[in-house]
Amino acid sequence: MPLASYIEGMKIQGRLALFSLCSCAISLSAFCQPSGRVLMIGIDGVRPDALQVAETPALDALVANGYASFDAMNDDITISGPGWSAIHCGVRSGKHNVVDNSFDGQNYFQFPGWLERLESLHPEWNTLSVCQWSPINGQIVGNSADVVVNPGSAAGAAQEVVNALENGDPHALFVHLDEPDYAGHSYGFSPSVLPYLESIEEMDAEVGLMVEALVARPMYAEENWLVIVTTDHGGIGTVHGGNSIEERRVFVIASGLGVDTELVAPDTLSVLGVAENCLGAMPRLFFQGNARAVVPESNDFVVGATQDFTVECRVKTTQAADVAMVGNKDWDSGLNPGWVFSFVYPSGPGWKVNVSDGSSRVDLEGPPIADGEWHTLSCTFDRDGVARIYTDGVLSDEQDISGLGSLDVDGRLFFGADALAGYGMEGAVAEVRYWNAVLSAAEIADWHCSELTDLHPSLAALRGYWQLNEGAGDFLEDASGLGHHAVNEGGVWGSDEGLVVWDYGNTPRLVDVPVTALAHMCVTIEEEWGLDGVPLLGTCFPPTPDSCSEDLDGDGAVTVTDLLLVLGAFGQTCTE
Ligand SMILES: [Zn+2]
Structure with a gap:
């Protein structure tokens, strides 16, 4: 059967109908890369304004080579339990039901974390979750990841990740570093509080060690890694949990070889004059x-x-x-x-x-x-x-x-x-x-x-x-x-x-983080999952018609085998 009519016949299967809509001029070699891998780094309680003041060369390098926003939002409850639930499950508290650190009422059965979704779709992939704050593993991740560890320090957590990257074949890793939250509760969450800034700088050093181990992987260029870094909440004074912008504003970085550099600021801003008060000026x-x-x-x-x-x-x-x-x-x-x-x-x-x-x-x-x-x-x-x-x-x-x-x-x-x-x-x-x-x-x-x-x-x-x-x-x-x-x-x-x-309408939300990770790994985000988040870097692109007439297996002819290679790569991330 000629390849073109074979494709014609496949089009009735829905997803393939997208072929004709794809305008992405992507080479098939990009499709044929292995599906992406993700290193997600969560640093607890980091205010983005403090992050921008602190000396953080490792994070700066990720920002310089990726997508980033220092105006992302925890648009729900600014407490760790609900925050990390959003970061893992891609839904807000109205769905995961966690409203504080008791994790009472949790609905992770209906809205599982991203590692659990990966494992159920690709049990052969290696997943690792390393958390300094153990309830993330204890409550959210459970034993859905292949390896679950709760080290006693941020340095210990980073070392676990370094070991896995140096000696293993991990596809998805989550690591949680807790120090800035401790520093914030002790000394204050503020860009003007030195111990808080120092704790962020220490975390940056750990990020540097992990990224170093990542890029040193022999197959790094082919493995299509996405490094995501985020936080669960900010803080004001020595607390968080409220609705102030200082508590709700967070950061999201998503960096990798195939990611365009982009800094997402609040979408628009308007400068208001003195607010009109029909009762007149008064205190x-x-x-x-x-x-x-x-x-x-x-x-x-x-x-x-x-x-x-x-x-x-x-x-x-x-x-x-x-x-x-x-x-x-x-x-x-x-x-x-x-x-x-x-x-x-x-x-x-x-x-x-x-x-x-x-x-x-x-x-x-x-x-x-x-x-x-x-x-x-x-x-x-x-x-x-x-x-x-x-x-x-x-x-x-x-x-x-x-x-x-x-x-x-x-x-x-x-x-x-x-x-x-x-x-x-x-x-x-x-x-x-x-x-x-x-x-x-x-x-x-x-x-x-x-x-x-x-x-x-x-x-x-x-x-x-x-x-x-x-x-x-x-x-x-x-x-x-x-x-x-x-x-x-x-x-x-x-x-x-x-x-x-500021209009934060178009900046990232915490619930977008795991959806971005899943999309990078070419997981189809199913409507019925009811996720609140969206993929920040777009979804996987289907192949173009052109890409289906290449001799991929190199046997000198375009055959069904070549088409199957295309289909096998269907849904892979566009890494151009
Ligand atoms: Zn927290």
């Missing part, structure tokens, strides 16, 4: 980390199963994260009793209100507001009817809440973070108003950009009014006259300033 209380303001317990904020109420506030933020801006609940779960103003999980862009009685929940969604401008957010709770949310005085959503019972927690209110001082926002809150009545749409529209006066039609229903404009100190007056003065716990006073807004 503002900024929350960061898990700073918050607390309104003491009062029956005025107890609503049982029947009391109608309305909450309004003004918010200025650039972080559409999984945060508690204003509320009364523990925001660890949307099913915890109470209500909260937050963002659509995990990173907006719209804002939302969640309300639950502990067994059922209702969520109302509004438009994006994390643009560095002030917005008025309002929610009315008609307990035997609907809840309505308004954005800048305009109705955004309504949902039936008549089925919900008590929404009470402990009679306190919180601004900037939740009832347990978690899920802190980064931004300012002002003009919080609490009413024990359902305000009308007209009242909300008319007063969304005015301070309250005696003229407000529902003044008798006002139960609390915190303008948060004192400008200093921790006493936050309740201007309703009812004495529910709030206490500032860590919020910082400032004034509205011009602002640079």
